[in-house]
Amino acid sequence: MNYQAIRAAVENPLLTAFGALVPAVPVYFDNITAVPPNTTTEYVRVNVTFGITNEPTLTSSVDNARGAIIIRIFTEKGRGPARNQTLLTTAVSALETLNDTAKTTSGVFFRVGEINGPTFSATEDAPHFVGRIDTSYVATVLS
């Protein structure tokens, strides 16, 4: 099982999509400390988690993993939801392109499920307005 390849399959398109925006929006992945909590700078946080690896299936290929992708968009509070929703659209588009990728003989075959959200939240003290989406995925490592 190549967890790193699975992680890369989802992280790279998101990094590319947010990097292509003008100005580019920083993306922080698991185990990377994001920008200091009191800044109003907008940023994206992506968490890729693994749920089940190699559950028995009817097919011969068992080198697969299921898990969740959680994307949170942090934008400035008190300015309405528009900017947050624009960045969420970028994230959703990047996830949808994963489902358009054809199955080849090597690499990682990746499919995401339904996308849940967005949901929005903001607390009194924190400087950010947070938009959140999550989805399930199934990834098969092809060799």
Add this chain to the structure above:
Amino acid sequence: MARRRNDFMRLAKNIEAGFLAPFIVGVARSAENIVLQLQEQGPAWSGQFSNSWEIASASKVSTGTGASGEAQRLKAPILTVDEFKFKPEIKYYIANKAPHADVALDLVESNYRYPGYEPIKKAERGQRVSGLRGDLAVNPTGPNRRTAPLDWYTTYLRGGAIDKTISLYMDQSLRNVKL
């Protein structure tokens, strides 16, 4: 004649109830074990969140005590034959009724302060990054703590464990059926 027909109908209903019993028990055991796994995998500082899960059928609700301390097992309400056979298609709703449930589920941000007592579950130390409960940059000398990883709930829900639990407990119930 009418009495004989009533007897026959009663017999048919009993046969049907007997046939469906393993399925009904299997669904109930699945719901109970989903809650058990949520209690095991979720955060627990005082234990109130772990004891605030609720399993509801169309007609009955089993609610956790909401008390502090170790997680208590929650029994699912048993479905009637009609509830199992007919709509609603969703047989059980599982929810957490703790006032701070959304924070514990990592769905919203919050502010945190030390409650004055230690967590009942082993905690991991680190520096909190955002206002999310589990969002910690792990560091053994960090000032903040978490008793479950970030996004534990979404991972459980979306990562396949819920399907696996249902099939496991349905299989277990149906294994005892002799035809």
